[in-house]
Amino acid sequence: xxxxxxxxxxxxxxxxxxxxxxxxxxxxxxxxxxxxxxxxxxxxxxxxxxxxxxxxxxxxxxxxxxxxxxxxxxxxxxxxxxxxxxxxxxxxxxxxxxxxxxxxxxxxxxxxxxxxxxxxxxxxxxxxxxxxxxxxxxxxxxxxxxxxxxxxxxxxxxxxxxxxxxxxxxxxxxxxxxxxxxxxxxxxxxxxxxxxxxxxxxxxxxxxxxxxxxxxxxxxxxxxxxxxxxxxxxxxxxxxxxxxxxxxxxxxxxxxxxxxxxxxxxxxxxxxxxxxxxxxxxxxxxxx
Ligand code: GUN
Numbered sequence: 001x002x003x004x005x006x007x008x009x010x011x012x013x014x015x016x017x018x019x020x021x022x023x024x025x026x027x028x029x030x031x032x033x034x035x036x037x038x039x040x041x042x043x044x045x046x047x048x049x050x051x052x053x054x055x056x057x058x059x060x061x062x063x064x065x066x067x068x069x070x071x072x073x074x075x076x077x078x079x080x081x082x083x084x085x086x087x088x089x090x091x092x093x094x095x096x097x098x099x100x101x102x103x104x105x106x107x108x109x110x111x112x113x114x115x116x117x118x119x120x121x122x123x124x125x126x127x128x129x130x131x132x133x134x135x136x137x138x139x140x141x142x143x144x145x146x147x148x149x150x151x152x153x154x155x156x157x158x159x160x161x162x163x164x165x166x167x168x169x170x171x172x173x174x175x176x177x178x179x180x181x182x183x184x185x186x187x188x189x190x191x192x193x194x195x196x197x198x199x200x201x202x203x204x205x206x207x208x209x210x211x212x213x214x215x216x217x218x219x220x221x222x223x224x225x226x227x228x229x230x231x232x233x234x235x236x237x238x239x240x241x242x243x244x245x246x247x248x249x250x251x252x253x254x255x256x257x258x259x260x261x262x263x264x265x266x267x268x269x270x271x272x273x274x275x276x277x278x279x280x281x282x283x284x285x286x287x288x
Contacts, residue, residue: 003227003257006149012269015148019276020061026283027062034283035064036094036120036275037086041079041105042072047098054096057272063279064091072102079105080113087115093286094120094279099170117286120278122174131177138278143175145270146207146228147182153226153259154205158183161202165189165216165247166209171230175207196220208247218252227253227260230267 026032036058040051051067058065068082079097086095095118101107111119116126122140130137150157162184166172172188179186189199191210200206200220208216209230221227231247246263254260261267 001255003254004259006153006259006261006266008145008149008261008266009269011149011152012273015270015273015277016057016061019273019280022280023062026280030287032283032287033062033064034094034279035066035092036096036279037066037068037092039068039070039079039082039095039097041070041074042102044100051098054272054275057276058279061276063276066092076105076110079110083110083113087118092118093283094118096121096275118282120275120282122278123169131174134181138282139178140170140174141274141278142171142230142267142271143178144274145267146175146230147178148274149228149261149270150205150226151182157205160184160204162205162207163187163189163200163203164207164209165196165200166211166230168209171209175209179205210247212247213245214247214249216248216253218249218256221253221256223256224258227257228267229261229263232263232268
């Protein structure tokens with residue numbers, strides 16, 4: 001048996017198409033153009049690639065894209081001033097501050113300075129609390145993309161055993177909340193979990209979000225399980241170049257799983273598509 005490959009690239013394209021249709025209607029019927037501001041502090045090469053892609057895709061669906069690139073010597077006070085200006089800018093409906101921030105900045109303070117209604121990352125403490133109590137919130141993009149793929153593949157997730165490996169605020173914890181919201185029985189596992197292999201083998205849905213290349217072998221995957229690989233790890237190749245691999249050892253897992261997301265082309269494209277969808281949601285909520 002070999003697993004069905006969940007094509008995140010194709011799914012993301014269909015989400016972007018829907019978003020573009022929604023944007024066109026907002027422009028035509030209400031004279032409203034959703035606007036997304038992305039703030040990048042410093043020169044981190046991976047962050048620069050992400051920010052460029054976000055800007056390009058935002059424009060492609062017909063939204064306003066504003067980028068603020070600041071040097072890594074920027075003071076926290078100056079960044080907070082920029083966020084305040086964006087909070088008060090009626091053209092801007094979504095604000096994303098690219099992480100990680102330089103070490104001299106307090107990320108929690110910066111994120112919590114964003115107007116929660118414009119927090120399209122869903123990282124503001126108000127949105128975290130709303131999600132945790134099952135209320136309407138901005139939902140973090142990567143877990144939202146994973147949930148959309150799982151719903152598309154399974155239909156109902158009710159009663160399934162879900163194991164999330166990784167306990168980050170950006171992916172692991174919100175992913176667990178979303179799965180719980182869909183009535184899964186949820187376990188959050190991490191580097192200190194005893195018998196991690198055994199815990200993973202109990203999963204009907206296995207979400208890997210640890211940031212360690214190929215950490216989860218096929219032998220940890222239950223036959224027929226759905227595997228969602230959030231990892232995007234760059235590893236060196238023999239020819240001196242590099243390639244991307246996930247947190248799951250795809251070649252062994254694909255022989256056991258019922259369905260699996262590839263890396264690249266799985267979760268990654270869905271994250272930006274969900275960011276665009278969240279920006280439209282923020283624009284609609286701001287305008288009643
Ligand atoms: N850095 C890595 N992933 C993310 C994300 O989803 N949002 C932000 N703001 N920064 C990130």
